[in-house]
Amino acid sequence: MAELKLENGDYVKSGNRLRLAEGRDALLQRVLFKLTARRGSFPFLEELGSRLWQLDTFPCQRRQAAAQQFTAEALAEEPVSVEAVTLEEGDGVMALTARLLYEGEELAVTLDMK
Numbered sequence: 001m002a003e004l005k006l007e008n009g010d011y012v013k014s015g016n017r018l019r020l021a022e023g024r025d026a027l028l029q030r031v032l033f034k035l036t037a038r039r040g041s042f043p044f045l046e047e048l049g050s051r052l053w054q055l056d057t058f059p060c061q062r063r064q065a066a067a068q069q070f071t072a073e074a075l076a077e078e079p080v081s082v083e084a085v086t087l088e089e090g091d092g093v094m095a096l097t098a099r100l101l102y103e104g105e106e107l108a109v110t111l112d113m114k
Helices: 023-036 052-057 060-074
Strands: 081-090 093-102 105-113
Touching: 023 060, 023 093, 023 105, 052 060, 052 093, 052 105, 060 081, 060 093
Parallel strands: none
Antiparallel strands: 081 093, 093 105
């Protein structure tokens, strides 16, 4: 299924047309969107997004488990399985890397959270 391609929150144009993302690229685009969008911020789609933005409210020793749970929760409707989630912290920034399995192929997405 094709979707409009996004880069930095904006639709990508090609001449006078909007570009499309398909297959694996569309999936990765949806995954990143769902991980960065705040769950509960869309009135009619309250289950859309993740609770990753709440990680800094957890004690350090519970953040890794919470990151795993929140990632799996956000991606439950996608055709991927969450294989591993790694959370690295330093200088006030958390970096999350999720290893996913999609149709036998391993994919990885990384995002920085402040």
